[in-house]
Amino acid sequence: xxxxxxxxxxxxxxxxxxxxxxxxxxxxxxxxxxxxxxxxxxxxxxxxxxxxxxxxxxxxxxxxxxxxxxxxxxxxxxxxxxxxxxxxxxxxxxxxxxxxxxxxxxxxxxxxxxxxxxxxxxxxxxxxxxxxxxxxxxxxxxxxxxxxxxxxxxxxxxxxxxxxxxxxxxxxxxxxxxxxxxxxxxxxxxxxxxxxxxxxxxxxxxxxxxxxxxxxxxxxxxxxxxxxxxxxxxxxxxxxxxxxxxxxxxxxxxxxxxxxxxxxxxxxxxxxxxxxxxxxxxxxxxxxxxxxxxxxxxxxxxxxxxxxxxxxxxxxxxxxxxxxxxxxxxxxxxxxxxxxxxxxxxxxxxxxxxxxxxxxxxxxxxxxxxxxxxxxxxxxxxxxxxxxxxxxxxxxxxxxxxxxxxxxxxxxxxxxxxxxxxxxxxxxxxxxxxxxxx
Amino acid sequence: xxxxxxxxxxxxxxxxxxxxxxxxxxxxxxxxxxxxxxxxxxxxxxxxxxxxxxxxxxxxxxxxxxxxxxxxxxxxxxxxxxxxxxxxxxxxxxxxxxxxxxxxxxxxxxxxxxxxxxxxxxxxxxxxxxxxxxxxxxxxxxxxxxxxxxxxxxxxxxxxxxxxxxxxxxxxxxxxxxxxxxxxxxxxxxxxxxxxxxxxxxxxxxxxxxxxxxxxxxxxxxxxxxxxxxxxxxxxxxxxxxxxxxxxxxx
Ligand SMILES: Nc1ncnc2c1ncn2[C@@H]1O[C@H](COP(=O)(O)OP(=O)(O)OP(=O)(O)O)[C@@H](O)[C@H]1O
Ligand SMILES: [Mg+2]
Numbered sequence: 160x161x162x163x164x165x166x167x168x169x170x171x172x173x174x175x176x177x178x179x180x181x182x183x184x185x186x187x188x189x190x191x192x193x194x195x196x197x198x199x200x201x202x203x204x205x206x207x208x209x210x211x212x213x214x215x216x217x218x219x220x221x222x223x224x225x226x227x228x229x230x231x232x233x234x235x236x237x238x239x240x241x242x243x244x245x246x247x248x249x250x251x252x253x254x255x256x257x258x259x260x261x262x263x264x265x266x267x268x269x270x271x272x273x274x275x276x277x278x279x280x281x282x283x284x285x286x287x288x289x290x291x292x293x294x295x296x297x298x299x300x301x302x303x304x305x306x307x308x309x310x311x312x313x314x315x316x317x318x319x320x321x322x323x324x325x326x327x328x329x330x331x332x333x334x335x336x337x338x339x340x341x342x343x344x345x346x347x348x349x350x351x352x353x354x355x356x357x358x359x360x361x362x363x364x365x366x367x368x369x370x371x372x373x374x375x376x377x378x379x380x381x382x383x384x385x386x387x388x389x390x391x392x393x394x395x396x397x398x399x400x401x402x403x404x405x406x407x408x409x410x411x412x413x414x415x416x417x418x419x420x421x422x423x424x425x426x427x428x429x430x431x432x433x434x435x436x437x438x439x440x441x442x443x444x445x446x447x448x449x450x451x452x453x454x455x456x457x458x459x460x461x462x463x464x465x466x467x468x469x470x471x472x473x474x475x476x477x478x479x480x481x482x483x484x485x486x487x488x489x490x491x492x493x494x495x496x497x498x499x500x501x502x503x504x505x506x507x508x509x510x511x512x513x514x515x516x517x518x519x520x521x522x523x524x525x526x527x528x529x530x531x532x533x534x535x536x537x538x539x540x541x542x543x544x545x546x547x548x549x550x551x552x553x554x555x556x557x558x559x560x561x562x563x564x565x566x567x568x569x570x571x572x573x574x575x576x577x578x579x580x581x582x583x584x585x586x587x588x589x590x591x592x593x594x595x596x597x
Numbered sequence: 598x599x600x601x602x603x604x605x606x607x608x609x610x611x612x613x614x615x616x617x618x619x620x621x622x623x624x625x626x627x628x629x630x631x632x633x634x635x636x637x638x639x640x641x642x643x644x645x646x647x648x649x650x651x652x653x654x655x656x657x658x659x660x661x662x663x664x665x666x667x668x669x670x671x672x673x674x675x676x677x678x679x680x681x682x683x684x685x686x687x688x689x690x691x692x693x694x695x696x697x698x699x700x701x702x703x704x705x706x707x708x709x710x711x712x713x714x715x716x717x718x719x720x721x722x723x724x725x726x727x728x729x730x731x732x733x734x735x736x737x738x739x740x741x742x743x744x745x746x747x748x749x750x751x752x753x754x755x756x757x758x759x760x761x762x763x764x765x766x767x768x769x770x771x772x773x774x775x776x777x778x779x780x781x782x783x784x785x786x787x788x789x790x791x792x793x794x795x796x797x798x799x800x801x802x803x804x805x806x807x808x809x810x811x812x813x814x815x816x817x818x819x820x821x822x823x824x825x826x827x828x829x830x831x832x833x834x835x836x837x838x839x840x841x842x843x844x845x846x847x848x
Contacts, residue, residue, distance in 0.1 A: 544649075549685040552645050553699035553755060554673035554706070563698070567689025567738075597698040 169221045170202040170302075176227035176343075177310040184281050190293055194308035201302040213487045213519045214458040216303070219401060219427050223371045228343050230255045233336030233367075238262045241332055241365040246580045248361070249274060249325075251315050252332045256344030258313055262332075272325050272358070273318045277347055280316030287318065291349055291381050295409045295435060303403045304431075307377045311347035314376075317360070319386075321353040328359040328578065333376065337368035337399065348378040352386035352414075359389040359578055364396050364425075371426075373401040380408045380416075384438070387415040391581060392430070395423035395588060398453055405431040412438035412467075419576060420459065420476075421585060422449040423592060428457040436498075439469040447476035448572040450592050451484030451516075458487035463505075465498040468528075474505040477572060479565055479593075480516035487519045492533065494526040501531040509539035510568060558594065565593045598623050598794050599644075599664075599763055604655035605819075606643050613639045615819035616655065621763065624791040628805055628830060629798045631816035632838050637798045638682050640816065641767045645679040646672050659763070673699075674706035676762030680752035680769050682798075687739040692751070695739050696721070696758055703759060724757040728784040745772030753781050757788055764788075765796045770804040782807030802834040815841055 177198065181191050203220070204211040211217075233255035242250070251274065252262040258276045265274050273284070281288050298305055315331055335342040352358060366372055382388050388408065394400075402425060408416055422428050434443050449457045463472045478486040488507045509518045522535040542564055550560035569589050576582040589595075599621040606614040613636045621627055629637055643650050644657065646669035657664040664672060687695075700720075701711040712720065725732065730750050740748050749772050756764055766785070770778055785808055789795065797808055805813075805827065813829040814821045817838070822845050823829065833841075 543685075543687075546685050546687045548645075548647055548669060549681065549687065550690075550695070550699075551669040552673055552679055552681075553695070553759065554670050554703040555695075555699050556670050556702060557668065559698060559702070560670075563690050563695070564687070567687070570689055597694060 169217060169226065170199065172226035173203065173306060174199050177306060179227060180310045180312055183312070186281055186285060186289065187292070191309045194293075194298060194305040195310075197298060198302050198305035198309055201300070201305065203302050210301070210460065213485070214427070214429055214456060216403065216427065216429060220373065223401065224341060224343065224373060226343075228341060230342050230344070231336070231339035233257065233334070233342070235259065235262060235334060235336065235367070238332065241334060241363065243330065243361070243363075243581060243584045246328065246330065246584070248327050249329045250332065251329065252334065253313060253344070253346065254334050255336055255342050256312050256346060267325055267327050271320070271323050273316070274329065275316045277311070277314040277316050277349065280349070284316060284318065287351060288316070288349065291351060291379060293379075295379065295381075296377070296405065296407045296433075301405075301431070303375060304377065304405050307345055307347060307375045307405070311345045311377070314347040314349070316348070317350045317358070319352045319356040319358050322355045324357040325359075328361055328581070330361040330363060333362065333364045333374060335366040335368075335372040335374070335400070337366060337370035337372050341370045342372040344374045346374065346376040348376070350378065350380040350388070352380070352382045352388055354383045355385040356383075357387040359391070361391040361393065361581065363393045364400065364402065366396050366400060369399060371399050371401065375403045377405045377407070380406070382408060382410045382414040382416055384412045384414060389417045389419075389577065391419045391421070393421050393585075394425055394428055395421070396425050398424065398426050398455065400425040401427040403429045406433065408434045410434065410436050410438060410441050410443065413440040414438065415442050417444045417577070418446065419572075420447040422447070422451070422457040422459070423588065424452070425455055425457070428455070429460070430458070431460045433462040433464070434472065435464045435466065436470045436472065437466045439467050441470035443470075443472045444575070445472070445474040445476075446572050446575050448569055448589075449476075449478040449486055450569065450589065451478065451486055452481045454483045456485045456487070460489045462491045462493070463503060464493045464495070465501045465503060466495050468497060468499045468501065470498070471502045472504070475572065475575070476507045477568060478509045478518060479512065479568065480509065480518055481512040483513075483515045485517045488537070489521050489523065490535070491523040492525070492535070494528050494531050494533065496527040499528050499530045501528060501533070503531070503533045505535040507537045508568075510542060510565070511539060512542070559597055562594045563597055566590065566595045569593065598660060600658040602656050604640075604643065604657060605653045606639060606650045607653055608639070608650050612653070613650075613819050614643065617819070617821055619814065619821065621794045621796065623794055625812070626789075626795045626797065626808060626810045628810035628813045629796060629816055630800065630813060630830065630833055635816045636819040637816050638767055641679055641765045641798060644765060645669060645677060670702070673759070673761075674703050678756050678759055678761030678764045680749075680756060680764065680766040682767040682771070684740050684748040684752055686741045686743070688741050690739045692735045692737060692739045693721070696755065699755075700758055720758070724754060727757050727787060728754045729780050730754045746774060746777050749773050750777060750781060753784050757784060760788070762793045763796070764793070765798070767798045768800065769797070770799055770801060778804065779807060802830050805830050817841060817845060
């Protein structure tokens with residue numbers, strides 16, 4: 160590095176941070192070093208980068224963080240503030256990227272499910288880990304995915320044997336304790352569902368303290384024939400959380416996947432959700448709801464890749480942007496030449512509540528097969544004035560009328576949530592957020 | 598109860614109401630008729646407080662209060678009810694929840710306690726009978742996918758629930774089949790008493806056979822150009838509007 164460089168170069172700063180952990184797992188040494196080099200080659204995305212056009216991740220990190228960094232040690236006295244009430248679940252807690260034995264509890268039987276920290280899994284389940292880690296994600300284009308791959312320090316390994324249905328959901332808490340300064344955590348989860356197995360996983364992001372914090376978290380899931388994965392992502396943290404997430408799901412024949420992404424608060428949320436439908440008779444649903452206020456920026460980039468014939472995908476994302484917030488939705492659907500008889504649907508609906516709120520929405524369909532049914536639709540606009548007047552003309556106050564309509568808009572997503580306890584929790588959070596008082 | 602003096606209103610650059618005068622007393626039924634586009638729905642909307650319309654002159658007194666000063670919900674709470682010519686479909690909002698919220702906000706305004714679930718449901722049952730509306734309709738989202746007639750029936754059901762002092766029925770008869778028309782008109786009549794009043798906007802005599810008006814007014818080009826008794830409606834039914842238009846042209 161040249162000593163004459165005055166301008167802060169975040170790519171090299173992060174690179175310096177990566178250096179500290181790149182060699183921490185001997186078995187992954189090669190993969191991690193390769194990703195480190197790719198990271199340096201790609202460098203952090205500039206706004207010229209089409210995939211980050213509306214989401215200045217680089218500038219925001221530059222402005223709000225200093226790298227390299229050493230996290231302060233975190234302390235959590237109770238999980239209660241962050242747990243989902245009355246949910247009977249397997250719980251795994253990370254505080255500042257470090258596994259917390261104290262707050263974690265695993266109830267499901269060892270023969271039914273193996274839940275390990277990634278640290279342990281690399282040693283105890285080496286073969287599975289080496290087979291699947293980074294096997295399906297695209298590391299050619301995205302610097303942040305390479306950053307994660309080179310530098311992750313911890314995460315969860317979940318393996319469900321064939322024919323097993325796990326009744327109790329697995330909740331992964333990513334908690335940042337920033338009371339003693341900025342926190343940066345790089346996490347990596349690997350979920351492997353063998354044939355005809357089923358599980359529900361919740362990833363939840365929370366924090367204590369007032370300092371800025373960033374998480375770069377990748378979840379890779381492999382869903383075998385006839386298996387079913389329900390994956391919830393709940394992002395309802397304080398306004399100091401910056402977060403990049405990549406969820407890559409690889410599906411085999413006749414598998415089922417439902418993803419639910421609720422982005423309710425934070426400073427910067429970037430979610431990459433990518434489903435590869437590598438089989439026939441697959442059914443995938445992607446649901447997303449973003450309710451944004453303040454200066455929150457939430458960017459959902461989704462990809463559905465139909466590689467084989469006779470599968471079905473359906474995507475519904477909805478957003479309400481209030482105050483100065485910004486929503487971004489980009490939905491790619493690929494239908495490969497041999498993926499005949501594909502059904503692929505996508506809808507993105509947005510409501511803007513102020514003049515300053517913005518949303519950028521873009522469907523991108525690339526269809527190479529001819530016998531397919533695909534549709535997409537994007538809308539954005541204000542609340543329907545006529546409907547609002549109708550409600551008010553019956554004596555319902557303006558704010559209540561507005562809340563009724565917003566809740567109705569959001570409730571379409573809640574209707575699709577299958578797990579009753581998770582649904583009730585989300586309903587409460589959303590009702591509170593939308594000032595539902597009817 | 599309602600006194601409208603020289604009311605003028607426009608939407609965008611288009612002047613629609615050009616000086617309306619009307620006095621409605623408790624217990625009365627007024628019919629407003631007039632050719633398409635003459636401003637009947639506009640008048641109804643302005644009275645209900647629709648914000649797109651700009652009142653450019655005149656005044657409206659409702660039970661001693663300045664109606665034009667009030668927000669739409671305040672007007673409703675004071676006792677104004679508009680049965681829409683085109684009721685709005687609101688997906689996702691359940692009719693029952695909507696009705697309960699509306700009723701309780703009105704009750705709160707009147708200083709009455711909120712109805713609990715049980716008394717609300719029994720009130721609903723009673724009013725459903727009055728307009729013979731099916732429970733299955735009310736368990737759906739508000740007006741969503743309702744037929745034209747079902748929407749109109751739902752409007753009168755809401756009126757029955759909210760017990761307004763002044764009801765403005767904007768072409769409630771259109772879209773109703775003959776039997777439904779009778780049922781709905783009957784419902785309206787049962788809700789009438791010496792303390793409330795009704796303004797019916799309609800094109801046809803057949804509604805006025807059931808809801809018999811004390812006065813009939815003809816609205817034309819944003820003005821009431823003729824008023825009379827129920828016989829005026831019969832005359833219009835027989836002769837159309839040309840003779841009135843001629844009178845206006847001559848004047
Ligand atoms: N939003 C609007 N923008 C422009 N013109 C409007 C608007 N709303 C109403 N108008 C016009 O105002 C005039 C009066 O409309 P209004 O709906 O009050 O008539 P009406 O008497 O109720 O007619 P109908 O018998 O057909 O229901 C019409 O010429 C109509 O086109
Ligand atoms: Mg009209």
